[in-house]
Amino acid sequence: MTGLGDRILGLGLLVLAVAYGWVAQQWPEPFGGAETVGPETFPTILSVVLVVGSLYLMVKPDPDAQWPVGKSALELVVSLVVLVAYALLLEPLGFVIATTMAVGTLSWRMGANPKPAFMTGLLSAIVVFVLFNYGLSLSLPAGLLEVQ
């Protein structure tokens, strides 16, 4: 079956659209009575648009895009994992450690040698941290490096 990717995407979007629209119908009527345009009107329109769009996608999908296979697919997964891990570890580990690891890993995976890659990560992390904390007085989490 051609266009499998689009059909799966369409199905996922259909579920999302229905859920989104259904949630909108559950809101309590706002104080002061119902009006023509309530909080649910716009989301309802959107959900209808998305339902139509996702159905169209399932009925008339584009030919499958060339999905990356093997090594480059793995690289993509690694990048995504790094990004998610970065978001989760930012507070517990602190900005400098988390950023060093994230930037280092990504630069390494993009083809730099590991050592310069992690040095780049460390340097950029420190520069940004100092700039933000002292230059702009926007505190980034220090995490493990916090001085009590």
Next chain:
Amino acid sequence: METIGYLMEGFAVALTLNNLMYALFGAFVGTLIGCLPGLGPANGVAILIPLAFTLGLPPETAMILLTSVYAGAMYGGRISSILLNIPGDEPAMMTCLDGYPMARNGRAADALAISAVASFAGGLIGTIGLILLAPVLARFALSFGPAEYFALFLLAFATLGGITGKNPMKTVIAAALGIMISTVGIDISTGTQRYTFGVLELYEGIDFILAIVGLFAISELLFFVEHRMGSGRDKMSVGKLSLSFKEIVSTIPTQIRGGVLGFISGVLPGAGASLGSFISYTLEKQVIGKKGKFGEGDIRGVVAPEAGNNGASSGALVPMLTLGVPGSGTTAVLLAMLISLNITPGPLMFTQNADIVWGVIAALLIGNLLLLGPEMEKNLAHAMVLSDGEWSILWGSPLAMGLWIFASLGLALPYLVGPILRRRMRAAIKETPVSD
């Protein structure tokens, strides 16, 4: 000419030392970003938005910074196109067609120089167009009511297809998803919590800029990882500058055609700079016909798309500033910036935030000039060599003479007319009641 008056006022805003420095900084960083393969103006501006916020810049300065980055990135895109055959962004693609062959023929320096001149010409033409067209459009748009605006936004979403290309239905879906994200948070008119799931952080909604920066940065990262190619490229020697003044003059018609066409395509919502450089190049090819050597390093093949895309980048600001509808990806980011500064772009901005609008427009002109600086020096040196050190060559020809007169006028006018105009304007503002 009230437009000129406003523009002078804009120069007064843009020419303060502080703003000038940010403009210079923005143009420099923008050029750097533009040079990097894969990073275009939209990403550049998106990346620098947090900086503008954290520095706590006033709105007009922030806009000036970002507009300069925009202009700089458009300008920098040509460098990697010419030297490496890797376009920094989509509009720079057309420059590769003749720029890279020129570089291979050992004329890289020439290609860089002429493209700088062409960028400047295109940017200038586009900015002039912006100055002329924007107030007219803004006045027209003042009569718009909410219904017209809703239709306009619908139109804008419809024309988004022009940016994203192949399957319009996917564009509709993407647009719907985007608007869905924007509905998270407390409803402005009724106070109902929408899609917050009781999470406190979601009450205020999802920040527009956060979403944009994240989307641009992450998509760029993934794209880069997927298309990473470790292959080495031929080293390119820049070579000596052998561009003659005559050659530059001979491309002036090309520059004007490119700039005007680029501007027009920039104004059309959704078309943007890519279309600008594309049709400028195509038209030029048609006009010159078989006489040219397009694709093999014809100098006009570099001039046309460069003038086109810089003209278009100014043109794209027209619908953004006057109607609040972005004409391209980058202007969409700029629009987001304005909104988060609590300024609603659109016709009212021309009356309520006139200093910002005209400051930005003036900054665009200045940004173009700043970028031209190094090239100007080079040309000066070049002209001196040609004339055996005879300074008079600089104002020898009627054309140069005319340019000089304009240049001096441009320099002197803000100082002479500015204070008078400002006084007049203040009086005028007092007379007309501000209607909301």
